Amino acid sequence: MRVLIIGARGMLGTDLLKEWDTDELIPAGSRDADIRVPEQVHSLLAGTRPDWTVLTAAYTDVDGSEGNPENAFAVNASGTENVARAVKEVGSRLFFVPLVLVFQRKFFVPPRHGQNSQLSPISWDLPPSHATWRG
Ligand SMILES: NC(=O)c1ccc[n+]([C@@H]2O[C@H](COP(=O)([O-])OP(=O)(O)OC[C@H]3O[C@@H](n4cnc5c(N)ncnc54)[C@H](OP(=O)(O)O)[C@@H]3O)[C@@H](O)[C@H]2O)c1
Numbered sequence: 001m002r003v004l005i006i007g008a009r010g011m012l013g014t015d016l017l018k019e020w021d022t023d024e025l026i027p028a029g030s031r032d033a034d035i036r037v038p039e040q041v042h043s044l045l046a047g048t049r050p051d052w053t054v055l056t057a058a059y060t061d062v063d064g065s066e067g068n069p070e071n072a073f074a075v076n077a078s079g080t081e082n083v084a085r086a087v088k089e090v091g092s093r094l095f096f097v098p099l100v101l102v103f104q105r106k107f108f109v110p111p112r113h114g115q116n117s118q119l120s121p122i123s124w125d126l127p128p129s130h131a132t133w134r135g
Helices: 011-019 038-048 062-067 069-090
Strands: 002-006 024-028 052-055 093-096
Touching (some): 002 011, 002 038, 024 038
């Protein structure tokens, strides 16, 4: 199986490349495709034709996101959408590692959220003292 890992130079991507040895992995970083740019993402997918695409690329700088929400949205929302669309166009499948911050969480507990759970970004709804920052 061919698996494209977008975000391969990040913390999670690096670990996946280190531990995952049963399939053909294709690492990709922002120099290969900026996920904010649909054409770059499509070229990457069309050029590599993976069976599966693992998306670990994200803008993870929480303080930076507070100061520049437009960029955080461009990478984490629009970028994810760009990848999802390209994945569909080339007939790949997407494994997406999400942010936990879209769910309101007052205590640090393992996520128990399902596909239809209500979203409530804590960084927008609650003062910082109520927020649990991770991932
Ligand atoms: N690490 C954890 O403990 C943890 C826990 C829960 C959830 N997660 C989630 O897992 C995902 C990855 O986390 P991480 O810790 O591996 O993050 P990370 O170390 O910050 O890596 C993120 C990667 O995203 C890439 N990236 C950023 N902007 C990009 C863009 N515009 N186009 C293409 N690539 C871009 C960067 O690629 P380049 O280096 O090539 O520039 C970077 O290597 C995040 O969604 C995070 O919320 C992580």
